[in-house]
Amino acid sequence: MATMGVIADDFTGATDIATAYAARGYRTEVLTGRTAAAAPGADVVVIALKTRTAPVETAVTESLAAHDRLVAAGHTRFTVKYCSTFDSTDRGNIGPVLDALVQRTGASRCVVVPAFPANGRTTYQGHLFVGSDLLEHSSMRHHPLTPMTRSRIADLLVPQTSRSVDEVHLAVVRQGAAAVRAALDATDAQYLVVDAVDDEDLGVIAAATADDVLRSGGSGLAIGTAPGGSDTATSFVAAPGRRLVVCGSASARTREQIAAAAAAGSPTRRLDVARLATDPEGEVADTLTWLTDQPEGSAPVVFSVGDPDDVSDDAASSARIEHALSEVVAQAVPLGFTRCIVAGGETSGAVVSRLGIERLTVGAVIAPGVCWAEGVTSAGERIAIALKSGNFGAPDMYTTAWEALA
Incomplete structure (x- = not known):
């Protein structure tokens, strides 16, 4: 039961x-x-x-x-x-x-x-x-x-x-x-x-x-729940693939993580939020081209907010960002980007829904409140995905989280 x-x-x-x-x-x-x-x-x-x-x-x-x-x-x-x-x-x-x-x-x-x-x-x-x-x-x-x-x-x-x-x-x-x-x-x-x-x-x-x-x-x-249950945490062996980080969160910690990744040498690209209002398909296409041009072993970061002045309370703009980031991930997975960190609760929901993932298997812990999980897309592709609340994780998470994958 x-x-x-x-x-x-x-x-x-x-x-x-x-x-x-x-x-x-x-x-x-x-x-x-x-x-x-x-x-x-x-x-x-x-x-x-x-x-x-x-x-x-x-x-x-x-x-x-x-x-x-x-x-x-x-x-x-x-x-x-x-x-x-x-x-x-x-x-x-x-x-x-x-x-x-x-x-x-x-x-x-x-x-x-x-x-x-x-x-x-x-x-x-x-x-x-x-x-x-x-x-x-x-x-x-x-x-x-x-x-x-x-x-x-x-x-x-x-x-x-x-x-x-x-x-x-x-x-x-x-x-x-x-x-x-x-x-x-x-x-x-x-x-x-x-x-x-x-x-x-x-x-x-x-x-x-x-x-x-x-x-x-x-x-x-x-x-706080007493230990028990029928099993220990389920783990999985992640499918081989390229890395990708997408950030829809505007939190201070997420911005810190983006800056730390850039300082460590990770390629970063900020979405052109203004362009998303007029040419969202073009912005997604250009982002995908940029992704595929990055070195195979890198962990590119695509984000929407670079500093506090970028933060907007425009619901329509937020929805466009969620849509664009979910499209970037959905179109990147068939290109081999099958290891992905997603920052932001709303963005995480948009990405998982767009991929058509029905359930997630819990895997290795990255930080308090953040784990690797595995899902299968509607197209049958296995993907290792970490859904991260904007404020969670250490500053170097975007460069160190990959170590927890089997």
């Missing part, structure tokens, strides 16, 4: 939490297609959606459909996976999706645990920190789609829901799972923001909520 069904609001988050469960010994499947079914015997099934910044109605509908698929596969407990920086606006989509799933599952409560200490995301006194900075003082304040200008998670969630929100602070968590469970049982609030500043705190929260029908957060809940 499957242990946990996970509904992830983007593709990087799906592989993030899958990596965490696999590392704990659970056989984990990531489903990226709308109708794909998990292999028999999976302990954890993660359904990857592209709903983080979708219209609210779309996010709710697709999340409920994912829940129903998981129920049909035998799941009785569920996790809603969102970003560890709680990426959302006052309209959602986190609150509306949680509301719909609380109603669908009949859950009496749902914890809210975005913390991911290994990547510097911690929650203290109900406030979310990125490293030593409050969320509102981090680079997420300037995110083009979901600018985060507040740090108290309850203040972020309350505008998105009509349900009540309460907090369980670190002093209670440090008393152990029984104390946390008692605190959860003592409140009538539907949503409980629970503090966590290290992995031991996550273990306490996971134990306290082990029987809850619905939980929500980042991959921290999986990191």
Whole structure:
């Protein structure tokens, strides 16, 4: 019987939490297609959606459909996976999706645990920190789609829901799972923001909520889960092929990684974003020509944002960038580029969908929250792909990640 069904609001988050469960010994499947079914015997099934910044109605509908698929596969407990920086606006989509799933599952409560200490995301006194900075003082304040200008998670969630929100602070968590469970049982609030500043705190929260029908957060809940399951992390031997990095993320860390790759000698090319509005096919074609002209052993980087002044909140421009990068990858794979890093949640979803990949096999870990995975395209091509949240990974990731491939 499957242990946990996970509904992830983007593709990087799906592989993030899958990596965490696999590392704990659970056989984990990531489903990226709308109708794909998990292999028999999976302990954890993660359904990857592209709903983080979708219209609210779309996010709710697709999340409920994912829940129903998981129920049909035998799941009785569920996790809603969102970003560890709680990426959302006052309209959602986190609150509306949680509301719909609380109603669908009949859950009496749902914890809210975005913390991911290994990547510097911690929650203290109900406030979310990125490293030593409050969320509102981090680079997420300037995110083009979901600018985060507040740090108290309850203040972020309350505008998105009509349900009540309460907090369980670190002093209670440090008393152990029984104390946390008692605190959860003592409140009538539907949503409980629970503090966590290290992995031991996550273990306490996971134990306290082990029987809850619905939980929500980042991959921290999986990191805190007790080891078990039927298998260790699945690995694979990657097909030989050329390397490629595509970056749709505008995050500070992604820009740092692009600069580090260029400094190390990797060829880099910035998309002509203005041209994408008038001649997208020409820009993609020229990018492909540039790619094939690069040395065989190199890891070319194609990106859209070079410095903070390039960041745009124009949704149409963002959609054009996602489309162009997904076309670049789709047309590069038949040319032998079968080892690919994709930076950015929205871009990752666009690339995987364009390739027609239905499921991903979890492989070697590159960095906290980032792994190599293998998929098969609709044309039958095997591809090793790493889906990276924009803010994750070391600065030298684009030059060192390849070492983890078998």
